[in-house]
Amino acid sequence: MSDHARVEFDGQVYEAPVIVGSEREQALDISRLRASTGLITYDPGYANTGSAKSGITYLDGEGGILRYRGYPIEQLAQDSSFLESSYLIIYGELPTRAELDDFRTNVTLHTLLHEDIRRFFDAFPKSAHPMAILAAATAALSTFYQDHYDPLNAWDVEVSTYRLIAKLPTVAAWAYKKSIGQAYVYPRNDLGYAENFLHMMFAVEAEPYTVDPDVAKALTLLFLLHADHEQNCSASTVRLVGSSHVNMFAAISAGITALWGPRHGGANQEVVQMLAEIRDADGDTASFVSRAKDPDDPYRLFGFGHRVYKNFDPRATIIKETADTVIGKLVGDDPLFEIAGELEEAALSDDYFIERKLYPNVDFYSGLIYRAMGLPLNMFPVLFAIGRLPGWIAQWKEMISDPDTRIGRPRQVYTGATERAYVPIDERA
Numbered sequence: 001m002s003d004h005a006r007v008e009f010d011g012q013v014y015e016a017p018v019i020v021g022s023e024r025e026q027a028l029d030i031s032r033l034r035a036s037t038g039l040i041t042y043d044p045g046y047a048n049t050g051s052a053k054s055g056i057t058y059l060d061g062e063g064g065i066l067r068y069r070g071y072p073i074e075q076l077a078q079d080s081s082f083l084e085s086s087y088l089i090i091y092g093e094l095p096t097r098a099e100l101d102d103f104r105t106n107v108t109l110h111t112l113l114h115e116d117i118r119r120f121f122d123a124f125p126k127s128a129h130p131m132a133i134l135a136a137a138t139a140a141l142s143t144f145y146q147d148h149y150d151p152l153n154a155w156d157v158e159v160s161t162y163r164l165i166a167k168l169p170t171v172a173a174w175a176y177k178k179s180i181g182q183a184y185v186y187p188r189n190d191l192g193y194a195e196n197f198l199h200m201m202f203a204v205e206a207e208p209y210t211v212d213p214d215v216a217k218a219l220t221l222l223f224l225l226h227a228d229h230e231q232n233c234s235a236s237t238v239r240l241v242g243s244s245h246v247n248m249f250a251a252i253s254a255g256i257t258a259l260w261g262p263r264h265g266g267a268n269q270e271v272v273q274m275l276a277e278i279r280d281a282d283g284d285t286a287s288f289v290s291r292a293k294d295p296d297d298p299y300r301l302f303g304f305g306h307r308v309y310k311n312f313d314p315r316a317t318i319i320k321e322t323a324d325t326v327i328g329k330l331v332g333d334d335p336l337f338e339i340a341g342e343l344e345e346a347a348l349s350d351d352y353f354i355e356r357k358l359y360p361n362v363d364f365y366s367g368l369i370y371r372a373m374g375l376p377l378n379m380f381p382v383l384f385a386i387g388r389l390p391g392w393i394a395q396w397k398e399m400i401s402d403p404d405t406r407i408g409r410p411r412q413v414y415t416g417a418t419e420r421a422y423v424p425i426d427e428r429a
Helices: 032-039 073-079 082-091 099-110 117-122 130-144 156-179 193-201 211-226 233-242 249-259 266-280 285-295 314-330 334-351 351-355 363-372 377-401
Strands: 004-009 012-020 026-028 057-060 065-068
Touching: 004 032, 012 032, 065 073, 065 082, 065 314, 073 211, 073 314, 082 099, 082 156, 082 193, 082 211, 082 377, 099 156, 099 314, 117 130, 117 156, 130 156, 130 211, 130 249, 130 377, 156 193, 156 249, 193 249, 211 314, 211 363, 211 377, 233 249, 233 377, 249 377, 266 285, 266 363, 266 377, 285 334, 314 363, 334 351, 334 363, 363 377
Parallel strands: none
Antiparallel strands: 004 012, 012 026, 057 065
């Protein structure tokens, strides 16, 4: 196997070193391509461009494999908790019992928001999208916690990590309460991470609220399955913004904004809307499948296929089992869930979907679970953001500590006008 690739252009030669990852992935190091040949690469969407060396998440799209720090997602989903997996993702190793207890304690101690932030929420209109509030409030947290602000100070980074993991659920729950006109519910540090979030979301002062353990378990699983996913749009955004050495709160806020888009964190919302559309068309699943296969019809089915996975999304298989339990318990017979099962069955038996490797992805069932919990559509990406937070923090920390990191500054292929002379306004045709 050669340890380099040879690029020749216009009499110039570049010997591109081959970098080999721990799972035998290979990449060409083109960092000196332009200096040697005058060429840059053109790669819309960065589908073939490695932006970083990372030891956080391994994703094999062809094999349907996802691992956090080497641990298969299936094992973590069965045996781990969200905070334990968060520790693993952020610090690189599974914690001892004492380390996990310390981590959980440090997170729990920071769940309260500064009281002045209440007025910040009051300033938003009731109709404000919760993701807009989440992004804005996360950036605003940096103004309240300037005591641990320096991205190059290890202790400042540690404290910011605790604060973000602890406070984001509080911000999210308050954004929801704002949207429905209810009083904000303060965190309860005697509850677990998911239980505390559910309490802040659904408790009211007028009556007691008991968290359903099956719902808390399902939410913990969903958080864990979303905790990191390699160099996706929002993680890459956190790295790019963070490369300017802005504080962690601001970089995470940028990641939240990137996640908001329907092509990223809003995909499960589109799945639920699609299923409702099929329900309202008398549940005629076959006609919608036919439309999706018709090359002359722009209609598409959401929740199938993935930018990276060309096989089963391993997260989707795990979520399906949870969906059966939670939806059956909270909703009973759910027409949308039944339609989802029909669509999945059609896709797995239809050559059109099989040949194109269009299998159900993580978004296909997650939205149905959120819906069964009583969450409105606009809260779906907020739940995604809470789950993805440890991954963003780990990606940010890895970027900051990498000696090869430079401020992000992609090149471009200019296609505009060539040089031309300024024409006075009275002389223009």
